[in-house]
Amino acid sequence: MELEKIPVGILGATGMVGQQYISLLNNHPWFEVRYAAASPRSAGKKYSEAVYGRWHIASNALAANYADHVGNIVVEDANDVSRAAAAFKKGNCSFVFSALEMSKDETSALEEEYAAAGIPVISNASAHRWTSDVPVLIAEINPDHADIIPIQKKKHGWERGFITVKPNCSIQSYMKPLHALAAAGYPARRLIVNTMQAVSGAGYPGVSSLDMIDNIVPYIGGEEEKSENEPLKIFGSIESGVFKNAELPQISAHCNRVPVVDGHTACISLEFDGKKPSLGEIKAIWAAYKGLPQDADFPSAPKQPIIYREENDRPQPRKDRDADKAMAVVIGRLRPCNVFDIRFTALSHNTVRGAAGGGILSAELLKYKGYL
Ligand code: NAP
Numbered sequence: 001m002e003l004e005k006i007p008v009g010i011l012g013a014t015g016m017v018g019q020q021y022i023s024l025l026n027n028h029p030w031f032e033v034r035y036a037a038a039s040p041r042s043a044g045k046k047y048s049e050a051v052y053g054r055w056h057i058a059s060n061a062l063a064a065n066y067a068d069h070v071g072n073i074v075v076e077d078a079n080d081v082s083r084a085a086a087a088f089k090k091g092n093c094s095f096v097f098s099a100l101e102m103s104k105d106e107t108s109a110l111e112e113e114y115a116a117a118g119i120p121v122i123s124n125a126s127a128h129r130w131t132s133d134v135p136v137l138i139a140e141i142n143p144d145h146a147d148i149i150p151i152q153k154k155k156h157g158w159e160r161g162f163i164t165v166k167p168n169c170s171i172q173s174y175m176k177p178l179h180a181l182a183a184a185g186y187p188a189r190r191l192i193v194n195t196m197q198a199v200s201g202a203g204y205p206g207v208s209s210l211d212m213i214d215n216i217v218p219y220i221g222g223e224e225e226k227s228e229n230e231p232l233k234i235f236g237s238i239e240s241g242v243f244k245n246a247e248l249p250q251i252s253a254h255c256n257r258v259p260v261v262d263g264h265t266a267c268i269s270l271e272f273d274g275k276k277p278s279l280g281e282i283k284a285i286w287a288a289y290k291g292l293p294q295d296a297d298f299p300s301a302p303k304q305p306i307i308y309r310e311e312n313d314r315p316q317p318r319k320d321r322d323a324d325k326a327m328a329v330v331i332g333r334l335r336p337c338n339v340f341d342i343r344f345t346a347l348s349h350n351t352v353r354g355a356a357g358g359g360i361l362s363a364e365l366l367k368y369k370g371y372l
Pocket residue numbers: 011012013014015016017018037038039040041042043077078079098099100101102124125126168169200201202203204205350351354355
């Protein structure tokens with residue numbers, strides 16, 4: 001007998017990440033999209049009309065990979081929380097994925113309004129990443145951080161609603177490799193990270209073609225600070241009802257926008273904090289790495305969260321970004337470093353693992369833990 005699916009809503013459903021949510025949730029075994037909201041520009045239109053001519057996901061431009069019933073959903077104004085509350089009452093919106101592109105203050109206030117209205121929010125926006133009782137989840141690394149939710153709800157007087165967030169897409173490729181090494185007794189002390197980030201990371205229409213073709217832009221506003229600081233919260237712990245950051249690793253990031261459509265690549269030089277594993281040990285640690293999503297067999301979990309490629313010219317965005325449903329991290333070029341201990345190249349899909357796929361994996365974790 002098929003279990004009844006949980007009805008979900010997408011805020012920012014018409015954008016780059018919102019479309020990825022719609023696409024990935026097509027035929028999801030646990031969740032079904034029944035509510036969509038975006039800006040007042042899209043509100044009132046059927047979803048199929050709102051994304052007509054700006055659907056970015058299907059590799060075949062003729063195929064719109066969303067279910068018929070989603071195409072017929074009338075898009076609401078995401079600023080009007082009462083519409084989602086009404087949908088919740090009708091059984092059409094049990095929680096929302098937030099993929100809104102608005103100012104930090106607007107996003108932060110709006111997401112809190114949803115939580116106060118009884119609708120849990122799983123957000124891709126950065127607005128709440130530094131809120132002291134909001135978990136920044138990577139399901140393999142810090143599933144226990146979800147356990148701050150009862151504290152957060154109590155503090156705000158929220159009966160049903162709460163907020164969790166996803167970290168920045170730029171850090172996805174190196175967080176799991178670092179976590180695997182730390183869990184095996186080899187934590188990192190210092191890293192220099194050079195990212196080469198895809199244009200889809202800037203949403204649509206994003207960076208102009210005249211800025212991107214035949215070019216590299218060595219600046220992405222706010223991205224270096226996020227890349228350097230978010231890992232410390234993710235590796236941190238809950239103390240006295242708030243998150244306490246880890247002290248290490250110290251990270252120096254250079255974030256660049258490159259003319260790649262999807263897939264953020266990072267070149268990493270790493271110094272260990274103490275004993276140093278051999279290159280062979282590191283590869284074995286990465287190959288054996290698994291977390292709760294794999295142990296509990298979550299629907300969106302990659303079977304092999306870290307894939308190592310031995311070819312000396314991999315990973316490459318075009319060849320490797322879709323590995324294991326675009327949810328795996330692909331690594332290559334592990335070698336000694338002349339300045340630190342080791343260096344390697346890592347890749348992850350920014351709108352899937354780094355955004356919608358990671359958000360869905362968080363929702364699977366929250367359902368598994370009984371929070372949804
Ligand atoms: P996007 O393509 O620009 O889409 C933005 C969405 O927000 C659209 O649905 C848009 O609706 C809606 N929106 C814009 N202004 C609004 C307003 N005033 N009121 C209500 N809705 C509004 O952006 P994106 O790349 O999908 O990014 C969405 C969020 O995810 C951002 O916070 C971004 O930082 C984060 N993120 C993105 C990536 C990535 O790789 N792209 C990765 C991780 C996190 P209309 O279509 O009606 O304008």
